[in-house]
Amino acid sequence: MKTIELHRTITDSNDRDAQALRDKLSAKGIFLVNIMSSAGSGKTTLLLRLIKDLKEKAQLYVVEADIASDVDAVAVENAGARSIQAHTDGMCHMDAGMTADALESLLAEGSQSGNGLSIVFLENVGNLICPAEYDTGAHRNLMILSVPEGDDKPLKYPLMFEKSDVLVITKTDALQYFDFSMDKAFERVKRLNPDIKIFPVSAKTGEGMDALEEWLLDSAAKLKEA
Amino acid sequence: MHELGVVKHVMKTIRDVAEENKVIRVGSVTLQIGEVSGIVNEQLVDCWNWFREKDDILKGAELKIEVMPAVTFCENCKKEYETVKHGKICPYCGSPNTFLVTGNQFEIKEIEAETEE
Numbered sequence: 001m002k003t004i005e006l007h008r009t010i011t012d013s014n015d016r017d018a019q020a021l022r023d024k025l026s027a028k029g030i031f032l033v034n035i036m037s038s039a040g041s042g043k044t045t046l047l048l049r050l051i052k053d054l055k056e057k058a059q060l061y062v063v064e065a066d067i068a069s070d071v072d073a074v075a076v077e078n079a080g081a082r083s084i085q086a087h088t089d090g091m092c093h094m095d096a097g098m099t100a101d102a103l104e105s106l107l108a109e110g111s112q113s114g115n116g117l118s119i120v121f122l123e124n125v126g127n128l129i130c131p132a133e134y135d136t137g138a139h140r141n142l143m144i145l146s147v148p149e150g151d152d153k154p155l156k157y158p159l160m161f162e163k164s165d166v167l168v169i170t171k172t173d174a175l176q177y178f179d180f181s182m183d184k185a186f187e188r189v190k191r192l193n194p195d196i197k198i199f200p201v202s203a204k205t206g207e208g209m210d211a212l213e214e215w216l217l218d219s220a221a222k223l224k225e226a
Numbered sequence: 227m228h229e230l231g232v233v234k235h236v237m238k239t240i241r242d243v244a245e246e247n248k249v250i251r252v253g254s255v256t257l258q259i260g261e262v263s264g265i266v267n268e269q270l271v272d273c274w275n276w277f278r279e280k281d282d283i284l285k286g287a288e289l290k291i292e293v294m295p296a297v298t299f300c301e302n303c304k305k306e307y308e309t310v311k312h313g314k315i316c317p318y319c320g321s322p323n324t325f326l327v328t329g330n331q332f333e334i335k336e337i338e339a340e341t342e343e
């Protein structure tokens with residue numbers, strides 16, 4: 001027996017898989033967005049709205065992380081995106097390997113969209129802890145915080161806010177009914193992550209959706225050009 | 227369950243290392259886990275003992291865990307204190323303006339292994 005010293009963090013091998021997947025997707029011009037939130041925050045509603053608004057402008061895909069997923073495959077397909085089922089084997093997060101497996105046939109197919117844009121939404125497992133710790137290979141991490149969840153969420157789940165490139169604050173149409181301060185939320189989030197982009201939206205009324213959609217299309221276009 | 231994911235990632239890393247080092251059999255794996263990493267060590271060991279049997283080189287490998295103490299620093303009085311004992315509030319001055327210095331790490335420190343040569 002001999003001792004082999006490693007001193008590696010456990011996410012080491014995942015980080016390498018994630019980078020490999022990201023490179024493959026970039027080469028094909030496919031923009032992958034990892035969507036994280038707690039259950040009930042309004043993921044389904046937001047995704048369906050995005051699909052409805054963006055389907056003419058980009059080829060859209062939704063990867064669902066769970067059989068028990070709340071995003072209904074049928075609803076996704078009816079709205080105008082392709083639905084892809086991932087297999088998490090009961091895990092509390094998606095990792096790069098699972099994401100790569102889910103996207104295997106899409107990557108093998110080659111570009112579906114010709115010169116158009118391709119966007120894949122990865123609907124991660126619904127919790128704010130574990131998904132934050134694993135790089136999925138996505139180009140951008142997007143988290144959803146809904147108004148009813150409260151403006152103190154950044155204090156409870158700092159890592160999630162640190163790891164996200166974009167924060168979507170949903171259900172803004174309900175602001176008047178909840179003790180949620182937009183100023184406090186912004187301040188707490190920016191303190192954890194000064195570079196994060198924040199989009200307050202209502203998936204119900206459509207308020208604020210434009211800016212978010214513009215960001216998505218811009219990001220996908222930049223990837224394609226690069 | 228979080229521990230399942232952790233075990234799978236540890237095993238994957240070790241398989242990679244085993245290949246690089248021409249390992250035939252792994253005798254033990256030592257992890258360093260911070261006191262406040264949120265990992266339940268007993269569950270981690272249970273999970274490990276279950277999955278190691280499905281793997282040729284990891285069969286029977288013992289999982290050793292070194293618990294690393296958690297330390298918090300107080301911005302107000304500039305002192306350090308034990309996180310687990312006192313939490314977020316500084317025991318010296320009562321300030322909540324504190325941050326974790328160490329204690330949430332999760333590292334694979336080393337493995338003991340039999341190699342080809």
Ligand SMILES: Nc1nc2c(ncn2[C@@H]2O[C@H](COP(=O)(O)OP(=O)(O)O)[C@@H](O)[C@H]2O)c(=O)[nH]1
Pocket residue numbers: 037038039040041042043044045046070071170171172173174201202203204205
């Ligand atoms: N008022 C309001 N309700 C919303 C909004 N988005 C979602 N909801 C509601 O919140 C609940 C949970 O939404 P859903 O999309 O299923 O959440 P998910 O579990 O994260 O997928 C449903 O009753 C939705 O109608 C919004 O922008 N405004």
Ligand SMILES: [Mg+2]
Pocket residue numbers: 040043044045070071
């Ligand atoms: Mg839902």
Ligand SMILES: [Zn+2]
Pocket residue numbers: 300301302303304305316317318319320321
């Ligand atoms: Zn103090």
